[in-house]
Amino acid sequence: MKFDPSLVAARHSSPLGGMLLAATDRGLAGLWFDGQRHHPDAAGWRFDPAHPVLVRTMRQLDEYFAGRRTTFDLPLDLQGGTPFQQSVWQALLRIPCGERRTYGQLGAGIGRSTAVRAVGAAVGRNPVCIVVPCHRVLGADGSLTGYAGGLERKTALLRIEGLM
Structure with a gap:
């Protein structure tokens, strides 16, 4: 997986454990549970929990886990894959x-x-x-x-x- 150098990250707590979120200016590029297989090494990533895409993602995840959301309305950046x-x-x-x-x-x-x-x-x-x-x-x-x-x-x- 290749990650855009402009990527920013944040941490989030969920009922299923801690999560790492990552975004670029184009959209959400990563969302992993702690300990998940293929979890990236975030060393060197810039952490910015105020990034607008990450803030929206955290809010929507909280709504999902509370049973108030069934779909996500987020821009995605999936360019790191083949x-x-x-x-x-x-x-x-x-x-x-x-x-x-x-x-x-x-x-x-x-x-x-x-x-x-x-x-x-x-x-x-x-x-x-x-x-x-x-x-x-x-x-x-x-x-x-x-x-x-x-x-x-x-x-x-x-x-x-x-x-x-």
Whole structure:
């Protein structure tokens, strides 16, 4: 994952643990739980919790966790991923709250129905958890499979959305 040099970051507390947020002038570029797989090393990042995108993100996350928000209205900067990853992340954004998809369905939705493992890898590298809802993707048999933030968090997010 490549990060824009203009990136700014902030920390936020959630009911599921601490989070690291990152934004550029274009939009939200990162949202990770502490201890999440693929969590970036933020050493050297400029921290600015007053950045307008980060302030909006924190407010909307609080509303989401309180059950008062089902969609996010935030500009996103997903340019750090490969074109394939970006296509998968865009497909994730089309999964409405209250619905789930399998990795196969996600792949078919981007015209790559045989690339299930590559789709899974791109989902796992999603840099903006919750907002880009990778937690809504399940295994072919409906099982809870891989979530970079941990299956306990995936279960909790699905419960918030009424899917468990």
